[in-house]
Amino acid sequence: MDNNTPCKKLVSNDGSLSIGQTIAIISSGVVGGLAYTFSDTFWFSAVEGEVYATSSLMTAVVFWAILKWENVADEPNANRWLIFIAYIVGLSIGVHLLNLLAIPAIVFVYYFKKYDVTRNGVIMAFVASIVILALIMYGIIPGVVTIGSWFDLLFVNTFGLPFDSGLYFYMF
Numbered sequence: 001m002d003n004n005t006p007c008k009k010l011v012s013n014d015g016s017l018s019i020g021q022t023i024a025i026i027s028s029g030v031v032g033g034l035a036y037t038f039s040d041t042f043w044f045s046a047v048e049g050e051v052y053a054t055s056s057l058m059t060a061v062v063f064w065a066i067l068k069w070e071n072v073a074d075e076p077n078a079n080r081w082l083i084f085i086a087y088i089v090g091l092s093i094g095v096h097l098l099n100l101l102a103i104p105a106i107v108f109v110y111y112f113k114k115y116d117v118t119r120n121g122v123i124m125a126f127v128a129s130i131v132i133l134a135l136i137m138y139g140i141i142p143g144v145v146t147i148g149s150w151f152d153l154l155f156v157n158t159f160g161l162p163f164d165s166g167l168y169f170y171m172f
Helices: 006-011 019-037 040-047 052-072 079-093 097-114 119-158 165-171
Strands: none
Touching: 006 019, 019 040, 052 079, 052 097, 079 097, 097 119, 119 165
């Protein structure tokens, strides 16, 4: 483990771990993984031939990437993790909207890493996470489709082109 891992921050102030603390960290990860593996939530999602297993995977990848970014946030190329997180969240919107619930976690991890923690700061981070969530959920997701339909109506009704031609211009 690195010196700055979130696990070490939970059990040690100076960054050094004893054998017992290391075993406790690894054991808690194993117990958490096995608890999710044998939970009804996972298996009901896994046996349905729909989107829930993929959505769970993408949510887990996003949360893992949040922790990886937090680990290297002070390094020069750390923003690549934020771009990766945004990319996976964007992909996951096409699968299921569940991953949008990771946005408040992203905002809070970013706030706790980059700013001094105050009561008003935590409230502002919470408000910012809700605004970002609402903007994506009620603005960007339906807005992209609505603007695409306007393009299609414009090119089909005004220019007499075939159906879906406006969509191709919109994507271009």
